Amino acid sequence: MRVRTFGRWTAAAVAVSLAITIAGAQEENLVTNADFEDELLDPWGNYGPITVELADKADAHTGTEAMKITVAAAGVNFWDAGVQFSDNIFFAKNTDYTWAMFFKSDPPVRVNIKPELGADPWTAYGENQVQLTEEYQEFWTEWNVGGSDVVPASLTLHVQFDAATIWMDDVRWYEGDYEPFEGGAPQSVDPIGKATTTWGRLKSPEHD
Amino acid sequence: MALRLAARGIAVALVATIAFAASAQDNLISNGDFEADTTDPWGVYGDATLTLDTAEKHGGSASGKVEVASVGANFWDAGLQYNVDVTFTGGMLYTWSAFVKSTGAKQINWKPELAADPWTAYGEEMKTMTGEWTEYYLEFTPDVDADPASLTMHIQADDEDFWVDDARWYAGAYTPPVITAVDAEGKVATTWGSLKSR
Numbered sequence: 001m002r003v004r005t006f007g008r009w010t011a012a013a014v015a016v017s018l019a020i021t022i023a024g025a026q027e028e029n030l031v032t033n034a035d036f037e038d039e040l041l042d043p044w045g046n047y048g049p050i051t052v053e054l055a056d057k058a059d060a061h062t063g064t065e066a067m068k069i070t071v072a073a074a075g076v077n078f079w080d081a082g083v084q085f086s087d088n089i090f091f092a093k094n095t096d097y098t099w100a101m102f103f104k105s106d107p108p109v110r111v112n113i114k115p116e117l118g119a120d121p122w123t124a125y126g127e128n129q130v131q132l133t134e135e136y137q138e139f140w141t142e143w144n145v146g147g148s149d150v151v152p153a154s155l156t157l158h159v160q161f162d163a164a165t166i167w168m169d170d171v172r173w174y175e176g177d178y179e180p181f182e183g184g185a186p187q188s189v190d191p192i193g194k195a196t197t198t199w200g201r202l203k204s205p206e207h208d
Numbered sequence: 209m210a211l212r213l214a215a216r217g218i219a220v221a222l223v224a225t226i227a228f229a230a231s232a233q234d235n236l237i238s239n240g241d242f243e244a245d246t247t248d249p250w251g252v253y254g255d256a257t258l259t260l261d262t263a264e265k266h267g268g269s270a271s272g273k274v275e276v277a278s279v280g281a282n283f284w285d286a287g288l289q290y291n292v293d294v295t296f297t298g299g300m301l302y303t304w305s306a307f308v309k310s311t312g313a314k315q316i317n318w319k320p321e322l323a324a325d326p327w328t329a330y331g332e333e334m335k336t337m338t339g340e341w342t343e344y345y346l347e348f349t350p351d352v353d354a355d356p357a358s359l360t361m362h363i364q365a366d367d368e369d370f371w372v373d374d375a376r377w378y379a380g381a382y383t384p385p386v387i388t389a390v391d392a393e394g395k396v397a398t399t400w401g402s403l404k405s406r
Contacts, residue, residue, distance in 0.1 A: 076328045123281040127365065129334045 027174035031085055031155075034171040036065040048081025048160060049073070061102040061136045061169035062183070068167055071109075075160030078112055085173070086118050086154035091125065091145045098178045099155055100140035101171040105132040109164035111157055113141050118152035125150070132166065140178050233378035237290060237359075240306070240375035243268045254286025254364060266307040266341045266373035273371050280364030283317050283334075288372065291323050291358035296330065298352040303382045304359050305345035306375035310337040310368045317362035318346045322354045330354065337370055345382045 033040060036054060044067065046052045055068035067083070075081055091097065099115055110131050117123040126143025155173060159166060170181060238249065242260060250272055252258045261273035274288050296302065304320060319332035331348025350357075359377060363370070374385065 076326045078329065078332070117281075121281040124283065124365075127283065 027176050027179070030089070030173045030175075031171045032087070035063055035169060036060075036067055037063045039065060041067065043087035044083060044085055046081070046083045048075065050081045050083075050159060052083060055167050055169075059104075059167050061104075061167075063169075066167050066169035068165065069159055071159055071162070071164050071166065073160075074162045078110070078161045079158040081158070081160040083157045083159060083168070084154050085171070086152065086156070089118075089153050089155070091115065091143075091150040091153045093145060093147050093149050095175055096142065096144050096177060097126075097173065097175060098140055098142050099126075099171075099173045100138055100178060100181070102136045102138050102169045102181070103130070103132045103166060104134055104136045105164045105166040106134055107162075107164055108133050109159075109166065110161040111139075111159055111166065112161075113139065114156045114158060115141065115143055116154050116156050117150055118154035123150070136167075136169070138170075138181055142178060233376075233380055233383065236294075236377045236379075237375050240377075241268050241373060242270045242272045245270075247272055249292035250288065250290055252286065252288050254280065256286040256288070256363060258288065261371060264309070264371050266309070266371075268373075271371045271373035273369065274363060275369045276363055276367045278364070279367050283315065283365035284362040286362070286364035288361040288363055289358050290375070290377070291356065291360070294323070294357045294359065296320065296350040296354035296357045298350050298354075300379055301347060301349045301381060302377065302379055303345055303347050304375075304377045305343055305382065307341050307343050307373045308337045308370055309341045310339060310370035312368045313338060314363075314368035314370055315365035316370070317365070318344070319360045319362060320346070320348050320350070321358055321360055323356035323358035328354070334365075337368075341373075343374075343385070347382055 032043060039054060041052060041054065044052070046069075049072060051070045051072075053068050053070075055066040057064045059068065060066040069083060071081065097115070099113065103111060105111075108131065110129055112127065112129045114127045115125045116127075125145050126141040128139075128141040130139040132139075157168075172181070238244075239246070242250075242265075245260070247258050247260055250258060252274060255277045257275045257277075259273050259275075260270045262270045264273065265271040272288075276286060280286055302320070304318065308316070314337040315334055316337055317332060317334050320330045321332070322328040322330075330350040331346055333346055335344050335346075337344070361372075376385075
């Protein structure tokens with residue numbers, strides 16, 4: 001009994017340690033459905049003359065899904081069409097944020113990455129225009145809104161520079177400076193039922 | 209006499225060496241070098257001011273200094289514009305270039321555009337200026353005629369000040385500034401040469 005208890009405590013400790021390690025390496029991702037593996041587009045939205053759909057498996061950066069954005073023609077201005085993550089989000093005052101995502105496009109085209117106030121005058125924070133290529137690359141922007149919360153806020157991508165098909169996957173928005181992508185969207189860890197717990201139970205000779 | 213001719217020749221050579229022609233093409237911008245003792249026909253809008261600066265210039269005796277007082281809610285909230293009698297012909301390749309220097313790294317959105325709502329963009333591009341005089345250029349081909357049109361720099365992505373000089377806008381692809389001989393008569397170098405030959 002004592003051995004079994006010791007094993008469970010050890011497993012829990014290992015799991016907590018692992019969770020802390022992961023949390024240290026990758027901040028909590030504030031974007032839901034960041035990798036589109038739910039086979040849904042929600043809560044992502046879009047506006048303007050573009051079509052947004054789930055991509056073919058072959059066009060995913062990781063996993064089996066990605067977002068596919070079809071821009072039929074250049075806009076009068078590049079901000080005339082966009083993709084947004086604006087699901088009741090806000091930017092907290094005096095907080096460093098990073099928003100990163102993987103893009104590719106055919107043909108190569110620009111995208112305007114704009115964390116912004118989600119209402120007129122659509123104040124920009126860390127706005128950054130990036131040049132996509134036909135191979136997936138990660139792009140990101142960092143910002144801090146200063147001394148006042150920004151409510152409502154929006155993570156907006158302006159996409160109507162030119163006609164193109166754009167793919168996006170593995171989106172991250174988190175507190176802190178940019179950290180390289182480590183292969184998967186960060187998630188919280190519940191040790192019960194996870195591999196480390198199972199391993200601990202197996203190591204206990206009185207496992208029931 | 210021989211000395212005078214030699215001096216005059218040197219003077220001509222000197223002037224030819226230091227004189228930058230606006231371009232081999234016809235420069236459609238007037239006062240692109242800010243040598244007309246005025247900033248006209250350049251103008252600014254938003255929280256910015258435009259003045260002549262004789263202390264800082266790329267060539268000649270002056271440049272246009274743009275002071276940006278604040279960061280805009282959006283980068284297009286203030287701008288420097290050349291929009292007097294400007295029209296674009298659809299299907300024609302144009303180049304717009306200028307030497308720019310900023311007090312620090314500065315983002316400027318170069319936007320040839322329709323000078324009326326909806327401010328249609330033709331080949332706009334965000335460029336990063338630096339503390340060194342550098343020539344930046346943008347090639348663009350409007351798909352339709354644009355009248356009125358404007359060469360607009362959106363300048364309020366940050367509040368760095370900047371200078372602009374030797375601006376060009378012409379039909380055709382980009383060509384570097386060229387050095388050409390000029391008529392040296394009456395120029396300072398010629399006068400100096402004449403004095404020395406006496």
